[in-house]
Amino acid sequence: MSKLKIEDLTLIFGKEKETALSLLKQGKSKAEILKETGCTVAVKNASFSIEQGEFFVIMGLSGSGKSSLLRCLNRLIEPTAGSVILNHRNITSLGDLELQAVRRKEMAMVFQNFGLLPHRTVLENVAFGLELQDVPKAEREEKAKAVIEMVSLRGYENQHTGELSGGMQQRVGLARALANDPEILLMDEAFSALDPLIRTQMQDELIDLQEKMHRTIVFITHDLDEAIRLGDRIAIMKDGEIIQIGTPEDILTNPATDYVASFVEKVDRKSIITAASLLFEKPTVAIFKKDGVEGSLRKMRTSGLTTLPAVSVDKHFLGFVYLKDLLDLKAQKETSIEKAIIKDIPVAYPETTVEQMLPFIAENGRAVPVVDEKTNKLIGIVAQTSLLIETTGASWENVTGNTIDNLQKEIL
Amino acid sequence: MIHIGTYIEQFINWLTLNFGSFFNLIKVVVESVVNAVEWVLMFPPFYMVIALIAFLAWKRTGWGLTVFTILGLGLIWGMGYWEQTMATLALILSAAFIALLMGVPLGIWAAKNPMAGKVIRPILDLMQTMPAFVYLIPAVLFFGLGKVPGAFATVIFAMPPAVRLTTLGISQVPPSIVEATRSFGATPRQLLFKVELPLALPTILAGVNQTIMMALSMVVVSAMIAAGGLGEVVLKGITQLKIGLGFEGGIAVVILAVILDRITQSFGAKNLAKV
Numbered sequence: 046m047s048k049l050k051i052e053d054l055t056l057i058f059g060k061e062k063e064t065a066l067s068l069l070k071q072g073k074s075k076a077e078i079l080k081e082t083g084c085t086v087a088v089k090n091a092s093f094s095i096e097q098g099e100f101f102v103i104m105g106l107s108g109s110g111k112s113s114l115l116r117c118l119n120r121l122i123e124p125t126a127g128s129v130i131l132n133h134r135n136i137t138s139l140g141d142l143e144l145q146a147v148r149r150k151e152m153a154m155v156f157q158n159f160g161l162l163p164h165r166t167v168l169e170n171v172a173f174g175l176e177l178q179d180v181p182k183a184e185r186e187e188k189a190k191a192v193i194e195m196v197s198l199r200g201y202e203n204q205h206t207g208e209l210s211g212g213m214q215q216r217v218g219l220a221r222a223l224a225n226d227p228e229i230l231l232m233d234e235a236f237s238a239l240d241p242l243i244r245t246q247m248q249d250e251l252i253d254l255q256e257k258m259h260r261t262i263v264f265i266t267h268d269l270d271e272a273i274r275l276g277d278r279i280a281i282m283k284d285g286e287i288i289q290i291g292t293p294e295d296i297l298t299n300p301a302t303d304y305v306a307s308f309v310e311k312v313d314r315k316s317i318i319t320a321a322s323l324l325f326e327k328p329t330v331a332i333f334k335k336d337g338v339e340g341s342l343r344k345m346r347t348s349g350l351t352t353l354p355a356v357s358v359d360k361h362f363l364g365f366v367y368l369k370d371l372l373d374l375k376a377q378k379e380t381s382i383e384k385a386i387i388k389d390i391p392v393a394y395p396e397t398t399v400e401q402m403l404p405f406i407a408e409n410g411r412a413v414p415v416v417d418e419k420t421n422k423l424i425g426i427v428a429q430t431s432l433l434i435e436t437t438g439a440s441w442e443n444v445t446g447n448t449i450d451n452l453q454k455e456i457l
Numbered sequence: 458m459i460h461i462g463t464y465i466e467q468f469i470n471w472l473t474l475n476f477g478s479f480f481n482l483i484k485v486v487v488e489s490v491v492n493a494v495e496w497v498l499m500f501p502p503f504y505m506v507i508a509l510i511a512f513l514a515w516k517r518t519g520w521g522l523t524v525f526t527i528l529g530l531g532l533i534w535g536m537g538y539w540e541q542t543m544a545t546l547a548l549i550l551s552a553a554f555i556a557l558l559m560g561v562p563l564g565i566w567a568a569k570n571p572m573a574g575k576v577i578r579p580i581l582d583l584m585q586t587m588p589a590f591v592y593l594i595p596a597v598l599f600f601g602l603g604k605v606p607g608a609f610a611t612v613i614f615a616m617p618p619a620v621r622l623t624t625l626g627i628s629q630v631p632p633s634i635v636e637a638t639r640s641f642g643a644t645p646r647q648l649l650f651k652v653e654l655p656l657a658l659p660t661i662l663a664g665v666n667q668t669i670m671m672a673l674s675m676v677v678v679s680a681m682i683a684a685g686g687l688g689e690v691v692l693k694g695i696t697q698l699k700i701g702l703g704f705e706g707g708i709a710v711v712i713l714a715v716i717l718d719r720i721t722q723s724f725g726a727k728n729l730a731k732v
């Protein structure tokens with residue numbers, strides 16, 4: 046069961062919300078609704094669910110409705126329609142007191158502009174959420190100190206927040222949220238106001254923290270690189286609609302629309318794309334002990350290839366056989382391909398990235414075998430062409446779908 | 458001819474008739490507050506009061522004002538207006554206290570509730586622009602002659618800056634901080650007392666300074682309805698055409714004004730620097 050479930054969430058700004066909502070249900074476009082009612086549809090029928098411990102990123106440009114959507118989750122903005130279900134409980138129908146309790150215990154938020162209290166020290170700021178819950182001073186300061194330690198703010202406890210750099214201030218913001226021990230962490234462009242260098246550093250630290258604490262995080266960003274670095278899954282928003290949800294790799298390899306594709310183009314793909322997505326399954330193989338020299342040569346002839354991966358009968362990867370070696374064996378009247386199998390070929394696993402596979406590229410154009418890490422069974426191969434396309438960043442639109450298959454077939 | 462004056466007169470008369478006991482209650486309360494403050498200022502010998510105020514000036518600002526306080530208050534004592542000055546100071550402090558007691562909550566209300574803000578603002582404009590003397594008439598009708606109507610007129614005249622600057626201070630609290638506070642499950646009361654008021658404090662204190670300064674100017678005017686104090690000295694100077702007397706009273710008022718202004722200003726400034 047998912048931790049947080051958003052169903053048909055719609056947010057409309059303006060006076061005639063009801064009219065706008067019914068027009069929306071009739072399938073009118075945002076522009077039409079704006080013209081007829083003067084209302085802006087900020088979020089349109091958003092539905093998704095987030096699992097326990099998942100790092101979920103919502104990515105979109107400014108005006109895409111991502112920050113408004115996030116604020117609907119803890120009702121800093123009241124959604125116009127739809128529901129937000131946290132642990133089987135519908136947040137949208139809670140009364141003031143219950144909502145307060147949810148904000149205090151279950152969801153904590155980190156803001157782009159930090160939202161710290163300038164008249165208080167770092168320690169007082171971090172303990173602020175607990176103070177609102179009337180936790181006794183000694184206890185809340187103890188908890189706050191523990192969190193301050195966690196986000197490497199030790200030694201800054203008694204400074205006023207105005208004296209700190211942006212990165213340090215956001216650590217305070219993060220610590221303040223963590224001190225509440227929330228189940229869900231909402232992060233609104235948390236690192237966007239920081240310098241690029243500090244931002245990367247904060248991202249790394251957040252990843253480290255998340256490995257330790259396994260919170261459920263909803264993170265908003267306008268930066269796809271950041272989304273890919275951080276997210277287990279990414280939802281891409283445009284004009285108030287979620288246009289694609291998937292793992293970073295899903296989004297890079299199968300952009301749902303041209304809009305997503307145009308973003309994806311600029312991303313450094315080498316470290317994200319894995320063998321699994323470039324995989325050519327069921328390649329032509331020479332099966333040791335089943336295909337002799339003759340059989341293997343026939344397979345090469347029909348497929349037009351000069352090298353074949355060799356596998357055992359139960360599909361264990363053995364190595365590669367080359368046309369030249371097979372012809373030599375044939376001349377020697379050998380029937381088994383055993384002597385022709387070149388072993389010690391480096392193998393990739395499905396999660397191996399393109400970057401990691403680059404050293405495997407061989408002069409003779411041999412493909413990279415992809416095997417199951419545990420069983421050593423051959424799952425498929427990755428053609429060198431695919432690797433080259435990924436690294437040289439050839440325009441992706443030209444290389445999608447069938448094209449890639451054709452390329453691989455060409456090589457095989 | 459439109460006789461608005463007639464209607465207002467009727468309204469005031471109606472108030473006096475029907476709420477007489479209410480006004481009496483206010484009179485008793487205000488009178489005891491003013492008398493208590495006056496007693497505190499008059500009871501100790503003059504040099505102790507001077508020393509106390511000088512100490513406060515030194516603590517809050519520095520040597521300059523301390524020297525000025527000692528010399529200025531010493532001059533007032535030397536001119537023989539010590540009692541009148543203390544009476545005026547007592548009336549200023551009581552009136553300013555009452556004005557703040559009503560003005561700050563009104564300011565908070567106006568900041569929180571746009572409707573209330575819309576209603577309160579023109580009333581404040583009216584209170585500030587109406588010639589100060591006009592308040593003296595209903596004040597006399599409600600409370601007779603003396604300190605209480607003086608305090609009443611002063612409260613009305615001095616309250617607007619307290620309201621305005623409180624509203625300004627609260628609405629200047631960055632929305633991002635308010636939002637963050639709400640996101641952590643703050644109640645409206647927690648938001649007000651833990652975040653908005655502390656952040657608005659420097660602005661509110663600027664309002665306190667202005668309220669006290671306006672109270673000072675009105676207290677002098679209210680000598681016309683026998684509120685006593687330095688205003689009486691000045692008034693005597695005018696009515697009897699005694700230039701010397703008028704100036705002596707005037708100088709005492711200026712000395713008091715400078716000391717009050719610098720000391721109250723220092724509270725606002727210090728907090729501003731902290732934030």
